[in-house]
Amino acid sequence: MIRVSGLYKTFGKDIHALRGVDLSVDSGEVVVVVGPSGCGKSTLLRSINMLERPTHGIVEIDGTVLTDKKVNLDRVRADVGMVFQQFNLFPHRTVLDNVMLAQRKVRGRSKAEAGEVARQQLEHVGIPEKADAYPRQLSGGQQQRVAIARALAMNPKVMLFDEPTSALDPEMISEVLEVMLKLSREGMTMIVVTHEMGFARAAADRVVFMDEGQIVESGTPGEMFDNPQHQRTRDFFDKILSH
Amino acid sequence: MLAAIVGVFGYYSLFVERYNDAFEFMKEGLRLTIEMALWGFLIALAIGLVAGLGRISRNVVARNVARTYIEFIRGVPTLPMIFFVNYVIVPSVVDFLNLDLQSITPQWRAIFALALIYGGYLAEVFRGGIQSVTKGQMEAGRSLGLSYRATMRSIILPQALRAIIPPLGNDFIAILKDTSLLSLIAVREITQNAKIYSNASFDFRESYMVLTFMYLVLVLGLSFLLSRFEARMTRYEAGERS
Ligand SMILES: Nc1ncnc2c1ncn2[C@@H]1O[C@H](COP(=O)(O)OP(=O)(O)OP(=O)(O)O)[C@@H](O)[C@H]1O
Numbered sequence: 001m002i003r004v005s006g007l008y009k010t011f012g013k014d015i016h017a018l019r020g021v022d023l024s025v026d027s028g029e030v031v032v033v034v035g036p037s038g039c040g041k042s043t044l045l046r047s048i049n050m051l052e053r054p055t056h057g058i059v060e061i062d063g064t065v066l067t068d069k070k071v072n073l074d075r076v077r078a079d080v081g082m083v084f085q086q087f088n089l090f091p092h093r094t095v096l097d098n099v100m101l102a103q104r105k106v107r108g109r110s111k112a113e114a115g116e117v118a119r120q121q122l123e124h125v126g127i128p129e130k131a132d133a134y135p136r137q138l139s140g141g142q143q144q145r146v147a148i149a150r151a152l153a154m155n156p157k158v159m160l161f162d163e164p165t166s167a168l169d170p171e172m173i174s175e176v177l178e179v180m181l182k183l184s185r186e187g188m189t190m191i192v193v194t195h196e197m198g199f200a201r202a203a204a205d206r207v208v209f210m211d212e213g214q215i216v217e218s219g220t221p222g223e224m225f226d227n228p229q230h231q232r233t234r235d236f237f238d239k240i241l242s243h
Numbered sequence: 244m245l246a247a248i249v250g251v252f253g254y255y256s257l258f259v260e261r262y263n264d265a266f267e268f269m270k271e272g273l274r275l276t277i278e279m280a281l282w283g284f285l286i287a288l289a290i291g292l293v294a295g296l297g298r299i300s301r302n303v304v305a306r307n308v309a310r311t312y313i314e315f316i317r318g319v320p321t322l323p324m325i326f327f328v329n330y331v332i333v334p335s336v337v338d339f340l341n342l343d344l345q346s347i348t349p350q351w352r353a354i355f356a357l358a359l360i361y362g363g364y365l366a367e368v369f370r371g372g373i374q375s376v377t378k379g380q381m382e383a384g385r386s387l388g389l390s391y392r393a394t395m396r397s398i399i400l401p402q403a404l405r406a407i408i409p410p411l412g413n414d415f416i417a418i419l420k421d422t423s424l425l426s427l428i429a430v431r432e433i434t435q436n437a438k439i440y441s442n443a444s445f446d447f448r449e450s451y452m453v454l455t456f457m458y459l460v461l462v463l464g465l466s467f468l469l470s471r472f473e474a475r476m477t478r479y480e481a482g483e484r485s
């Protein structure tokens with residue numbers, strides 16, 4: 001469903017964030033991307049919904065080639081949910097408005113319909129009672145769940161998560177991971193950048209290890225954690241699993 | 244203390260002979276002063292918004308046009324700029340469009356002058372406000388499928404506006420004060436009226452005391468209204484927390 005091939009991204013003259021990435025993700029598949037800081041994980045995710053324009057290469061979602069200049073990116077992005085490390089909720093709008101806004105403006109849904117979908121999604125992520133609160137009144141974990149609901153309300157074909165729990169206090173991490181786990185069970189196609197190996201084990205169909213702008217290797221969580229093929233992968237997992 | 248001064252000035256302006264004569268003559272200009280400040284400010288807001296957006300646009304041409312305009316305005320003091328708009332820009336544009344110069348009243352030329360000048364300053368205020376909204380907000384909007392414009396309109400600008408209401412208020416007061424400069428292009432606002440009246444009556448002291456009183460009341464009144472407005476905005480924000 002998602003096909004990334006020969007993806008290069010260079011910032012300025014000599015920051016090579018991506019250096020030839022190939023990745024395919026099937027419908028319903030959950031892929032966890034791991035790798036050391038600065039290896040290009042965020043850049044890869046951001047290239048998939050074209051928040052970052054790749055220097056080279058192809059990104060294709062559901063038959064639409066996004067790297068084609070003629071594609072209406074707004075329409076494509078509406079089908080690709082993204083969850084950020086910093087939540088990025090709209091602080092001047094209530095939780096309900098946050099979840100309704102794009103439904104109304106992009107999907108053209110009526111107020112009643114958008115409101116109903118929003119409430120369903122808030123229910124889905126476990127905070128229906130916060131509909132009328134403002135983002136700053138919520139804990140980090142709650143904010144991130146609202147961000148997930150906001151993305152889900154657009155009925156995306158795929159969800160991208162960029163370190164969704166890295167900005168959270170430890171006690172709030174699990175509430176967000178549980179929502180993500182639930183999504184994965186419901187068959188959502190997901191690409192997740194995270195350091196939460198427990199989540200990877202429980203939810204991932206495939207774990208992809210990146211280093212220096214390239215995919216070093218990928219496999220099932222079992223293969224990757226217990227029997228990685230490359231020294232770099234082994235070193236990386238040794239480091240993060242023993243911290 | 245200030246209230247006492249205003250009180251004394253007010254007493255003279257309203258109840259003391261000759262002062263009150265000056266007041267009665269000059270107050271005809273009040274409407275023009277207020278109107279010009281208001282229109283000038285409103286048009287400056289529109290120009291400032293467009294120029295501010297242009298300044299951060301991804302379009303090179305828009306960016307450069309906006310920057311040139313802003314730097315041009317900032318490079319010339321207010322009074323010469325008023326002359327420049329009045330005697331150079333407006334007549335040139337009128338010629339170019341083949342209109343009759345008389346069809347544009349001095350009052351409107353003055354308003355354009357103020358609007359062009361303050362548009363340049365407000366552009367920077369808008370730009371600062373927009374840039375104070377974190378990059379993540381734009382990305383969140385775009386990632387949901389909103390266009391650049393829609394994201395600006397529904398997400399970035401409402402947040403930027405809250406950050407820039409205090410400086411905008413200050414510029415409104417400044418524009419009100421600067422309407423006095425328009426007396427130099429013969430617009431019959433209150434300063435011009437004070438000049439006319441004092442030259443005819445030789446009541447200089449009376450005329451300029453009344454004039455000062457009028458500005459004090461206008462500026463203090465406006466400051467008061469603006470602070471009330473600001474307080475309402477902040478109360479609204481504080482209320483959200485509770
Ligand atoms: N907008 C940008 N301008 C310049 N360089 C950038 C930009 N975004 C990313 N980079 C650089 O590209 C490289 C890859 O960055 P990226 O954010 O994709 O890494 P990451 O794997 O997500 O790292 P982290 O785990 O720290 O989030 C880094 O060297 C980074 O400094």
Ligand SMILES: [Mg+2]
Nearest residue numbers: 041042043162
């Ligand atoms: Mg990152």
